[in-house]
Amino acid sequence: MALIVQKYGGTSLANPDRIANVANRVVKGWQDGNRMVVVLSAMSGETDRLIALAKELAEDPDPRELDVLLATGEQVTVSLFSMFLRAQGVPATSLLSHQARIYTDGAYGRARIIGIDTARILEELKKGRVVTVAGFQGVDEVGNITTLGRGGSDTTAVAVAAVLKADLCEIYTDVDGVYTTDPRIYPKARKLQRIAYDEMLEMASLGAKVLEIRSVGFAKRYQVPLRVRSTFSNDPGTLMTVEDEEMEDIPVSGVALSKNDARITVTRVPDRPGIAVRLFKPVAQANIVVDMIIQNTGIDGYTDLTFTVPKGDLKKTLELMGPVAREIEAQQVSSDKNIAKVSIVGVGMKNNAGIAARMFEALARENINIMMISTSEIKISVVIEDKYGELAVRVLHDTFDLETPKPRRSSR
Numbered sequence: 188m189a190l191i192v193q194k195y196g197g198t199s200l201a202n203p204d205r206i207a208n209v210a211n212r213v214v215k216g217w218q219d220g221n222r223m224v225v226v227l228s229a230m231s232g233e234t235d236r237l238i239a240l241a242k243e244l245a246e247d248p249d250p251r252e253l254d255v256l257l258a259t260g261e262q263v264t265v266s267l268f269s270m271f272l273r274a275q276g277v278p279a280t281s282l283l284s285h286q287a288r289i290y291t292d293g294a295y296g297r298a299r300i301i302g303i304d305t306a307r308i309l310e311e312l313k314k315g316r317v318v319t320v321a322g323f324q325g326v327d328e329v330g331n332i333t334t335l336g337r338g339g340s341d342t343t344a345v346a347v348a349a350v351l352k353a354d355l356c357e358i359y360t361d362v363d364g365v366y367t368t369d370p371r372i373y374p375k376a377r378k379l380q381r382i383a384y385d386e387m388l389e390m391a392s393l394g395a396k397v398l399e400i401r402s403v404g405f406a407k408r409y410q411v412p413l414r415v416r417s418t419f420s421n422d423p424g425t426l427m428t429v430e431d432e433e434m435e436d437i438p439v440s441g442v443a444l445s446k447n448d449a450r451i452t453v454t455r456v457p458d459r460p461g462i463a464v465r466l467f468k469p470v471a472q473a474n475i476v477v478d479m480i481i482q483n484t485g486i487d488g489y490t491d492l493t494f495t496v497p498k499g500d501l502k503k504t505l506e507l508m509g510p511v512a513r514e515i516e517a518q519q520v521s522s523d524k525n526i527a528k529v530s531i532v533g534v535g536m537k538n539n540a541g542i543a544a545r546m547f548e549a550l551a552r553e554n555i556n557i558m559m560i561s562t563s564e565i566k567i568s569v570v571i572e573d574k575y576g577e578l579a580v581r582v583l584h585d586t587f588d589l590e591t592p593k594p595r596r597s598s599r
């Protein structure tokens with residue numbers, strides 16, 4: 188008897204028919220004798236609707252109250268789902284975060300799971316019930332409701348699978364696996380049968396929202412057997428695995444696009460010790476994640492600093508940096524929201540020379556100007572003008588011929 192955790196995303200739960208369709212899949216697993224834990228998102232569009240509603244009454248909604256509001260989206264789906272199962276004669280119980288005992292820190296809107304007490308979930312499973320757990324939400328140590336950040340139901344599912352030591356964690360969504368790039372941007376994208384945890388971590392952090400990044404982190408750390416599958420087909424989907432030699436033969440496995448960042452440049456910054464920390468400390472203290480920091484070589488004792496932050500944090504970052512920039516007598520702080528970050532990812536990159544040159548050459552051929560570059564062992568990212576984002580994805584997908592499946596070692 189296997190323990191299976193399944194997560195269904197918003198599109199899979201968009202209306203009563205779809206909820207019934209998902210429920211039938213779960214019932215099948217349960218009838219086959221498996222213990223089923225089902226993590227659900229809100230109905231598609233619901234979280235956005237709630238955010239818009241909040242903004243009608245408060246320009247900058249109080250984070251605590253916003254989380255109370257947003258958590259209702261998942262409360263609706265878990266209750267409807269369990270109700271439907273019970274009406275079919277299948278025993279089911281819905282659990283909200285405080286009932287499933289999913290504990291987080293108190294960072295509203297971006298809370299981190301710090302522990303899960305599995306007692307209640309196990310008790311329900313022991314009674315032979317299907318357990319439906321509200322995704323995306325948690326409870327802090329004093330009982331406040333928190334949310335994990337957009338896409339956070341993936342994280343709930345993988346974390347629950349990790350603590351329960353589930354035999355399998357399946358993330359059901361509206362595409363039948365992880366593709367070489369977002370199939371909605373490039374229909375030539377190819378579904379991957381397997382992807383290394385590290386590749387998926389990079390893809391997720393660089394914009395591939397098919398899995399929320401923290402869920403991949405949990406999956407890697409606890410070696411959760413994780414699959415991404417479609418609710419609307421029987422395709423086996425994509426399996427997350429540790430990397431192997433075969434994967435290392437392929438320099439580039441995927442292309443990701445993100446339009447979530449904004450660029451900030453501080454010009455004529457005095458080039459001396461302690462300046463960077465003065466600029467970035469207040470930003471870090473405000474919990475803003477700074478990415479892609481570039482500092483030019485100093486000339487005449489001055490340098491320029493350019494970096495990116497999430498678009499939603501731009502205003503706050505400028506407010507925090509403005510006074511410091513004046514104090515240190517930097518010349519100017521400027522920003523640009525119209526940027527896109529395009530990245531190529533692959534564990535095989537570390538063994539293959541010349542990948543960056545091919546990437547830059549392909550972009551140059553299309554006359555796409557590169558504003559920033561950042562690399563790690565298994566990825567290269569560039570910042571470009573946002574209107575070229577989709578074009579760059581297609582060009583890079585073609586350049587590295589991601590459409591063609593690469594031959595497996597054994598068949599060579």
Ligand code: ADP
Binds near residue numbers: 199390
């Ligand atoms: P859910 O509501 O099920 O959580 P999401 O919308 O969060 O679904 O994630 C699924 C979407 O991720 C797909 O519809 C697809 O457009 C997008 N996506 C981005 N990059 C990729 C990729 N590399 N492979 C598959 N899907 C991707």
Ligand code: ASP
Binds near residue numbers: 235260323339341
């Ligand atoms: N409902 C939340 C969101 O829309 C969480 C999720 O779907 O994973 O971001």
Ligand code: MG
Binds near residue numbers: 396397
């Ligand atoms: Mg999602």
